Amino acid sequence: MAIEAVVFDIGNVLIRWQPELYYDALIGEARRRQMFSEVDLHAMNERIDAGDDFRETVYGCAEAHPDWAGEIRHWHDNWVHLASPAIEGSVALLRALRTRGVPVFFLSNIGEGPLAQGQEIHPFLAEYDRAYISGAMKAVKPYPEIYAMVEADCGLAPEALLFADDRADNIATAAGRGWQTHLFETPEGWQDCLLSHGLLAEPVITRA
Known part of the structure; x- marks a missing residue:
């Protein structure tokens, strides 16, 4: 899919x-x-x-x-x-996806207060189509409830979601529900994943 x-x-x-x-x-x-x-x-x-x-x-x-x-x-x-600095390569990927019209969601264990503070100096933290924030949802990763809440809210099939997270336990729960996943280690690796799915037309991060 x-x-x-x-x-x-x-x-x-x-x-x-x-x-x-x-x-x-x-x-x-x-x-x-x-x-x-x-x-x-x-x-x-x-x-x-x-x-x-x-x-x-x-x-x-x-x-x-x-x-x-x-x-x-x-x-x-x-x-x-x-909570600093920004991971600039990932920010560039986020913005490239949105420029191409690909919906971008956030799914994060973070409080509403910290996110609001972060948005004051990191504009990209407000650049999303939907944000699923644990502090607002009163549910956290890696427990299945928060993933089910995402599915119910966005109305997309699990297989239509591609999720990047740096924690293997968070990825495992998503994969178990049928989400497509990427265990994040570097922006370059995440870019390769996005390119493999045809979500980017060309690389946006230049490798050293």
């Missing part, structure tokens, strides 16, 4: 999502390792992904861990730098 929409994850596909690197630059690797061992910041973020209020969740975690309060608040106050 021909592809009728291309579905992008956001973190590590369109923008780098490695908070540890931000904190390494902020406080040094040794202190960052200590903080992450004492505070489960990824669990905090999963609550935001699932729909909890962004500022309230981060600031509540800071209050619960006063030794790290200032550093934890960066997760909210400087999120646009925490």
Whole structure:
């Protein structure tokens, strides 16, 4: 079946999502390792992904861990730098697809607050035909519910969706539902996939 929409994850596909690197630059690797061992910041973020209020969740975690309060608040106050930089090759592919009239969807584990902050400095995060955001949907990858919600909303057959994500578990659930998938590693590899499906007329990323 021909592809009728291309579905992008956001973190590590369109923008780098490695908070540890931000904190390494902020406080040094040794202190960052200590903080992450004492505070489960990824669990905090999963609550935001699932729909909890962004500022309230981060600031509540800071209050619960006063030794790290200032550093934890960066997760909210400087999120646009925490989730940075843009992966320019992927952005170019997104825009090339939309120029060709190919519908582009987002399917991402991200809170509504972080996405709104990101859109302030990354215009491409508002360049989509449909956005399926876990924080708004109150459902997260890799659980099947969120994929079923996408299918029901867009009305397309699973086989007509081509999904790129950097996590194998997220890809596995989509593939199990019949979606066509690509495990994202580099923009160049994603471009090769899009070209193989005839979704691009020519390469838009120049290989070094």
